[in-house]
Amino acid sequence: YWTTARSMAKQNQPWNAWLYYQQAAALLQPVGFVSSSHLEKLQTEASTAAPPVLQKGVSVDQPLVLRATDGTEYRITGFGFDDSSSKEKVDLVVHLKVDTAGDAAATRKRNSEAARTLVLAYPELRSAFHGVWVSSESPGASPFATEEPMENLR
Template sequence: MMVPASGFAASCTTQAALPPDVRGTLASMGEQLSDAVLRQDTSAMQSVLLPAISGQWDGIRDAIEGAAPLVKGGKAQLRNMYLLDASSLIAPSDTQFFCSNANGSMTVTISMQALPPGKYALILSDAAGAALAGQMGFVLVWDTTGIPGWKLGGFSARQGDFGGHDAVWYWTRARELAQGNLPWAAWYTYETARYLELPVDFVSSPNLDKLVQEQAQIKGGPSQDTFPYSVTSGDRTWKIDGVRLDASLREPDLGVSYESTGSTDPAVLRTEAIAVLGALLKAQPGLRENFHGMWAYASTNGKVTPVMELPMGQIP
């Protein structure tokens, strides 16, 4: 459920428009699930898992356990709830739900891939007060296989800030970098703002749409046509296949994938990686001051190998 898609025969009811009994039921379940993540009570989560996806439990449990540092020290606080009705679908379909407020002035779009007919709910919540400002997303499914009720169909979590800076801060910074003619730094700072905005990738809001539009207007920024991007170190030229935000260390790092010579010697791989990262920073110096560090990913014959992560200060 992570790929934007389009479809028909679907409707969305926003939180404010939900009947009181439905809103109360969803809120209660959202609070219970959020509290279970904060307490790392995987048994409670598994007890409400949709039977049809029991084979996916290991991945969901990993996501719950991975959320522990994100929500540590926080208190569950619901942000938004959406009731999604796709019961009129005749087969699994890529489906969009358009969730508008009462006067139609704002619409949130929820896009799901290969969605089976049925009724669903999306609940977004925050770990208020957590050091990493953890945010959580729960997909619920109305299950009719036994006693009818809501079951857990999916979970994801993401931090809400880096070093105390949230999405709004990074968005403001991205605009400054764009005006300062640092297109690569601006582009990936916009990416950082977008990453921090929501815990899921299948929701689009007017704010996110505006952010994407601003990002697309950057002149000289990286795009699909930019790669492979050639950089030079000494007498060597390296081809970089892609650069992306990498938050695996809970820091705003950049992951750099490049075409390697194919050596399996760790020392050679490290020397190679440092040369590539250093050459990229020389070509795009704005990246050094605006990100924590870089990950090097060596690519050989389609196989990608993580080499190392270095803070910016350790890259020559």
């Protein structure tokens, strides 16, 4: 992931590079208290390549807020990777903060629209990922995850 992130950074794909750097860091640092010169170098590269909106990171306390064309706001609290599908490209995992879980049909629609809004806002994601998994997370409820292949996110 690290070498791919470097390549993406050189190709002026800051979103893809930042996401791949995050995955490389997760693999290089199995627990939070481990540090190394390699990890520090990777973190420096990642912060240099990060898009301005991601300079401070993404978390529950500092979500990435995306606004759909209809005005709906989606609050993304984290990103991850899923490589379990054995596809040529990995899937992007998005953690979405929601106030209430809602019924399954409404949650599925919200997840799909959140994935669509993300890809429309940052189209470079299409080239690096097979699809987007969205995990809606609300207090006191189980996460509700759905997957959308990139070809469905138009």
